[in-house]
Amino acid sequence: MTVDPPTVPTIDRSAAKLLVPVAVGCAVSLAIGVYAKVHTPTGIAVNVAGFSSPQTVKVWLATGAFLFAIAQLVSALVMYGKWPGVRAPSWIGMFHRWSGRIAFLLAVPVAMHCLYALGFSSYDTRTLAHSLLGCAFFGAFTVKMLSLRKSGLPGWALPLLGGLVFAGLTGLWLTSSLWFFTTSGITF
Amino acid sequence: MKHKGPLITLLAGLAVAAVLLVLSMNATNSSKTNTAGNAAPDGAVTVTLSAAPLVSSPPKTAAPTTATAAAQATYAGSTNGGAASIAIAVRDGKAVAYLCDGNRTEAWLQGTATGGQLNLTGAREARLTGTYDAAAAKGTVVAGGRTWTFSVVQVKAPSGLYRASATVRGAQVVGGWIVVNGKTVGITTVDGEPGPASAIDTSTGQTTLAGEPVTATPVDGSGL
Numbered sequence: 001m002t003v004d005p006p007t008v009p010t011i012d013r014s015a016a017k018l019l020v021p022v023a024v025g026c027a028v029s030l031a032i033g034v035y036a037k038v039h040t041p042t043g044i045a046v047n048v049a050g051f052s053s054p055q056t057v058k059v060w061l062a063t064g065a066f067l068f069a070i071a072q073l074v075s076a077l078v079m080y081g082k083w084p085g086v087r088a089p090s091w092i093g094m095f096h097r098w099s100g101r102i103a104f105l106l107a108v109p110v111a112m113h114c115l116y117a118l119g120f121s122s123y124d125t126r127t128l129a130h131s132l133l134g135c136a137f138f139g140a141f142t143v144k145m146l147s148l149r150k151s152g153l154p155g156w157a158l159p160l161l162g163g164l165v166f167a168g169l170t171g172l173w174l175t176s177s178l179w180f181f182t183t184s185g186i187t188f
Numbered sequence: 189m190k191h192k193g194p195l196i197t198l199l200a201g202l203a204v205a206a207v208l209l210v211l212s213m214n215a216t217n218s219s220k221t222n223t224a225g226n227a228a229p230d231g232a233v234t235v236t237l238s239a240a241p242l243v244s245s246p247p248k249t250a251a252p253t254t255a256t257a258a259a260q261a262t263y264a265g266s267t268n269g270g271a272a273s274i275a276i277a278v279r280d281g282k283a284v285a286y287l288c289d290g291n292r293t294e295a296w297l298q299g300t301a302t303g304g305q306l307n308l309t310g311a312r313e314a315r316l317t318g319t320y321d322a323a324a325a326k327g328t329v330v331a332g333g334r335t336w337t338f339s340v341v342q343v344k345a346p347s348g349l350y351r352a353s354a355t356v357r358g359a360q361v362v363g364g365w366i367v368v369n370g371k372t373v374g375i376t377t378v379d380g381e382p383g384p385a386s387a388i389d390t391s392t393g394q395t396t397l398a399g400e401p402v403t404a405t406p407v408d409g410s411g412l
Contacts, residue, residue, distance in 0.1 A: 041309065055303045101197050108201045112208040118307065121317070124328070145194035183319075184304065 021146035029139030041119035068103035137168035265340030279409030
């Protein structure tokens with residue numbers, strides 16, 4: 001009786017393709033964190049017209065980014081067929097890409113203001129968590145973007161990375177905008 | 189065939205960040221409201237503008253605030269626990285604060301008061317963050333490696349924050365006084381070395397610095 005050579009497990013090296021994206025993402029997080037810590041916060045930065053203060057601008061940009069992030073989560077679930085009873089429409093990929101881009105681009109000005117005007121902060125749990133999440137989020141986003149360009153990744157890679165990015169942005173929103181709304185009310 | 193989209197997304201974010209950084213640097217330079225200046229000798233906090241951040245991200249966010257905060261106000265009182273006193277003067281979006289234990293520890297801080305949010309820095313990495321409204325200010329101040337929390341109310345003259353500076357026999361002498369309901373806490377530094385402050389007459393500002401008669405002035409938030 002011949003026994004199957006194929007049962008010898010072939011070592012799956014597809015995850016190794018994540019190495020470079022992860023390394024770059026770590027470098028991004030580190031660079032942001034170091035800049036935030038070393039740079040002397042100015043207290044001010046360029047402002048956006050139409051809002052009562054730079055804080056409200058940030059709060060609403062971040063809230064916009066968070067809403068698009070929810071769209072990201074939903075469209076990803078649909079794409080992967082994890083939303084019961086919904087078949088992925090043909091435009092879902094396009095929708096996922098563009099909602100992600102918009103979310104990211106909304107988050108960038110918020111982050112710039114944080115970095116430039118406020119810096120890395122650890123006065124209390126909220127600001128420390130927010131600072132760490134901010135660094136982690138843009139690193140994770142970088143990993144996700146770079147990973148999208150790789151073919152042959154393990155099936156869990158993109159959902160995991162996407163989940164991390166979503167969790168990061170959610171944490172950022174909770175420690176900033178939600179906190180603002182609960183302490184200051186809904187203001188524009 | 190590699191997809192270019194994700195890379196373009198990243199680069200677009202980087203480009204937006206770069207543009208905002210340049211705009212922010214211009215905003216900072218032109219309005220000069222940047223942080224920390226301060227009396228203490230080793231001051232000169234240069235805003236480091238080099239090292240462009242990569243994509244970008246950040247700490248800290250929104251600010252708090254309730255109601256309308258006064259355009260000009262002074263808040264003063266003891267820090268929580270009573271170990272030191274603090275006074276914060278706010279005027280037109282700027283703020284000056286002085287932390288003083290009347291003995292060895294003191295810090296002058298300058299920064300912003302906008303949208304109900306206080307954000308001040310001073311020499312030797314002193315920092316103050318907090319919130320304020322028409323009635324009170326509260327928050328956290330870090331100086332000399334220690335942290336105090338405070339919750340103080342608005343005060344009216346003659347209570348408030350007073351400061352005097354002079355060059356006496358070649359030494360830079362700076363005095364700070366926090367007056368709350370007739371009770372005064374102060375420190376005089378000689379070339380940065382803290383020591384006891386002389387009594388101050390809040391009606392005229394008359395006091396002495398290192399033996400020299402000087403006139404201290406009430407500090408509002410517009411600067412030192």
